[in-house]
Amino acid sequence: MTNRVYNFSGGPAMLPIPVMETVQKEFLDFHGLGASIVEISHRLPVFIDIIETTKSLFRELTGLPNNYKVLFMHGGAQMQFSAVPLNLMSMKSHKGSYFITGRWGTLAENEARKYGNTEILMDGKEFEYRQIPQYDTSSLDQDSSYAHMTTNNTLYGTRWHQFPDTGNVPLVADATSDILSREMDYSQFGIVYAGLQKNLGTSGTGLVVVREDLLGHALPETPKLLDYALFDEHNSLPNTINVFAVYVMCLVLEWVKEQGGVPEMEKLAEKKSSLLYEILDNSELYSSVAHPKHRSTMNVTFHFPQEELLQKFLTESDNEGLFGLMGHAMVGGARASIYNAMPLEGVDALAQFMIEFERKNG
Amino acid sequence: MTNRVYNFSGGPAMLPIPVMETVQKEFLDFHGLGASIVEISHRLPVFIDIIETTKSLFRELTGLPNNYKVLFMHGGAQMQFSAVPLNLMSMKSHKGSYFITGRWGTLAENEARKYGNTEILMDGKEFEYRQIPQYDTSSLDQDSSYAHMTTNNTLYGTRWHQFPDTGNVPLVADATSDILSREMDYSQFGIVYAGLQKNLGTSGTGLVVVREDLLGHALPETPKLLDYALFDEHNSLPNTINVFAVYVMCLVLEWVKEQGGVPEMEKLAEKKSSLLYEILDNSELYSSVAHPKHRSTMNVTFHFPQEELLQKFLTESDNEGLFGLMGHAMVGGARASIYNAMPLEGVDALAQFMIEFERKNG
Numbered sequence: 196m197t198n199r200v201y202n203f204s205g206g207p208a209m210l211p212i213p214v215m216e217t218v219q220k221e222f223l224d225f226h227g228l229g230a231s232i233v234e235i236s237h238r239l240p241v242f243i244d245i246i247e248t249t250k251s252l253f254r255e256l257t258g259l260p261n262n263y264k265v266l267f268m269h270g271g272a273q274m275q276f277s278a279v280p281l282n283l284m285s286m287k288s289h290k291g292s293y294f295i296t297g298r299w300g301t302l303a304e305n306e307a308r309k310y311g312n313t314e315i316l317m318d319g320k321e322f323e324y325r326q327i328p329q330y331d332t333s334s335l336d337q338d339s340s341y342a343h344m345t346t347n348n349t350l351y352g353t354r355w356h357q358f359p360d361t362g363n364v365p366l367v368a369d370a371t372s373d374i375l376s377r378e379m380d381y382s383q384f385g386i387v388y389a390g391l392q393k394n395l396g397t398s399g400t401g402l403v404v405v406r407e408d409l410l411g412h413a414l415p416e417t418p419k420l421l422d423y424a425l426f427d428e429h430n431s432l433p434n435t436i437n438v439f440a441v442y443v444m445c446l447v448l449e450w451v452k453e454q455g456g457v458p459e460m461e462k463l464a465e466k467k468s469s470l471l472y473e474i475l476d477n478s479e480l481y482s483s484v485a486h487p488k489h490r491s492t493m494n495v496t497f498h499f500p501q502e503e504l505l506q507k508f509l510t511e512s513d514n515e516g517l518f519g520l521m522g523h524a525m526v527g528g529a530r531a532s533i534y535n536a537m538p539l540e541g542v543d544a545l546a547q548f549m550i551e552f553e554r555k556n557g
Numbered sequence: 558m559t560n561r562v563y564n565f566s567g568g569p570a571m572l573p574i575p576v577m578e579t580v581q582k583e584f585l586d587f588h589g590l591g592a593s594i595v596e597i598s599h600r601l602p603v604f605i606d607i608i609e610t611t612k613s614l615f616r617e618l619t620g621l622p623n624n625y626k627v628l629f630m631h632g633g634a635q636m637q638f639s640a641v642p643l644n645l646m647s648m649k650s651h652k653g654s655y656f657i658t659g660r661w662g663t664l665a666e667n668e669a670r671k672y673g674n675t676e677i678l679m680d681g682k683e684f685e686y687r688q689i690p691q692y693d694t695s696s697l698d699q700d701s702s703y704a705h706m707t708t709n710n711t712l713y714g715t716r717w718h719q720f721p722d723t724g725n726v727p728l729v730a731d732a733t734s735d736i737l738s739r740e741m742d743y744s745q746f747g748i749v750y751a752g753l754q755k756n757l758g759t760s761g762t763g764l765v766v767v768r769e770d771l772l773g774h775a776l777p778e779t780p781k782l783l784d785y786a787l788f789d790e791h792n793s794l795p796n797t798i799n800v801f802a803v804y805v806m807c808l809v810l811e812w813v814k815e816q817g818g819v820p821e822m823e824k825l826a827e828k829k830s831s832l833l834y835e836i837l838d839n840s841e842l843y844s845s846v847a848h849p850k851h852r853s854t855m856n857v858t859f860h861f862p863q864e865e866l867l868q869k870f871l872t873e874s875d876n877e878g879l880f881g882l883m884g885h886a887m888v889g890g891a892r893a894s895i896y897n898a899m900p901l902e903g904v905d906a907l908a909q910f911m912i913e914f915e916r917k918n919g
């Protein structure tokens with residue numbers, strides 16, 4: 196294990212080491228089967244058990260109400276930018292309403308225009324997405340088919356601390372980058388979806404949590420593998436599922452449970468992010484991208500006064516075994532993604548490096 | 558390695574042991590990176606290299622002409638049942654023509670009806686899909702948008718030995734279950750697609766080989782992640798790709814190349830399948846499902862005179878370390894799937910078992 200770096204990648208992101216070790220150990224022979232879990236039919240009881248365990252662990256960890264279904268769908272969060280309007284747009288006024296707090300919200304709204312009307316409830320563009328704009332929910336058209344939001348904005352390091360009350364309009368949340376890092380009341384939402392590659396495992400697949408009454412409204416042009424009702428009917432197996440991704444997610448959820456569940460993940464996230472924000476707030480060198488009122492506990496973003504200092508920071512941190520700190524191309528600067536799997540020691544190491552770097556270069 | 562069984566699963570299916578061992582060995586630390594290949598950004602050079610290597614190995618192994626693009630898309634072959642009509646139906650007469658030689662062809666044609674007109678050129682239903690029906694290609698409407706076929710039919714163990722000449726109508730092939738097991742002239746096709754979980758690796762993702770002139774015709778309602786032109790433009794990275802699946806595919810292609818490429822895979826497939834067909838043809842107990850003229854070299858299917866003999870066969874073979882021989886639920890009986898990764902020794906062991914089983918139970 197001495198070769199492992201502290202990995203601050205934005206996603207795909209680091210996984211808990213015990214999860215990685217289990218995958219490695221049983222990769223050629225799953226539980227005495229004589230074959231890998233990736234080499235057998237997804238319809239065999241041994242894999243069905245994994246699906247069921249994954250679903251029930253997710254329910255347990257989130258306190259998910261009984262009237263919500265847990266689906267695994269192909270393609271990660273961006274596939275849901277299409278699936279959400281395809282599945283919900285036929286309801287009420289055929290209008291999707293969007294809270295836009297960053298890049299992913301913009302892409303989601305663009306995609307929805309193919310399938311009906313859209314409206315933008317607010318857009319943080321004028322703030323360069325460094326904060327979540329105010330929005331008075333009393334003005335929301337209650338005849339909207341749904342209202343879409345992004346809970347945490349990976350690029351800028353912002354998040355919604357409280358979720359908007361949309362009344363009878365189903366609230367749809369892209370929670371890719373903070374799912375299982377904070378306690379959430381799922382009954383506030385119609386749909387919560389997430390790509391798996393940050394807090395839930397590996398890439399290529401999405402988790403979709405959907406309230407029962409939102410099933411069965413898909414538009415006629417919905418491709419079969421984007422239809423929520425079909426996935427519900429077939430327990431996410433209308434065709435061959437991404438077996439590896441569900442298997443890894445199962446191990447990740449077991450690990451989260453062993454750590455004490457979502458409340459412990461939330462405490463750890465607060466502690467890790469506070470360490471870094473304290474440095475930013477006391478720094479003459481680093482400037483925080485996100486407004487202090489809307490800071491993420493998953494992605495800590497900061498700029499440098501000169502491009503060459505950023506490059507120096509990235510090179511030297513990499514040499515110190517602090518990996519993946521380059522910010523997103525659209526925002527620049529540096530970004531420390533500190534998802535659930537990042538241990539406190541990793542953030543401590545980064546904090547020490549940042550202090551030392553400022554001392555030498557400030 | 559002593560724990561490994563001979564795995565005859567229909568898909569997901571066994572992978573070459575050297576591939577599995579490489580994945581296992583470098584799972585926690587990819588080439589000295591200090592992180593797993595599944596834990597880093599899909600936009601880093603280290604992963605871009607894997608995509609490029611995978612594409613160029615595939616080109617090399619298949620002799621793919623330069624005017625074809627190689628794409629990796631979410632969701633396996635069934636996602637292509639939607640993507641094919643969404644991308645091609647706008648051309649010429651807005652009609653998709655289907656050669657139906659089994660279950661997957663039927664599902665593909667059903668899906669296409671959402672996006673335009675379809676016609677069924679032939680349907681092997683009356684033969685219970687035990688053979689590929691005759692079709693006179695001179696009667697094909699040259700104004701069809703495309704003609705769709707399934708090269709190998711996993712459930713029944715049949716395959717097309719020769720592909721139909723569709724003239725100016727782009728021929729679209731679902732080659733999920735025999736890709737890289739036989740030499741194919743790709744210039745005969747407009748599109749060849751395949752789920753990865755049989756001869757190319759793990760599940761959840763599809764390979765799409767598409768002729769350049771077929772890009773850019775997507776219907777307006779095409780979800781962005783089903784649009785071939787977008788995937789071509791972004792080198793299959795419009796969003797986060799299934800990193801693990803592409804990585805494993807890369808290792809599988811390297812292995813195929815080391816074995817001597819597609820011609821050697823084809824010879825091996827002929828040899829392995831002949832061993833089993835010879836037993837079927839000389840048996841009083843087993844009856845071959847597929848017509849001798851249209852037998853697959855990848856899936857060997859056979860029935861038993863009584864259900865209890867089948868159950869006995871499945872139990873005893875499983876006890877002997879011959880795994881996954883149950884036939885598909887829609888066909889019944891037994892099925893030995895002998896994809897590229899199945900060594901000759903595995904088929905020898907099955908052949909011996911089948912002979913001995915008949916001796917005792919015939």
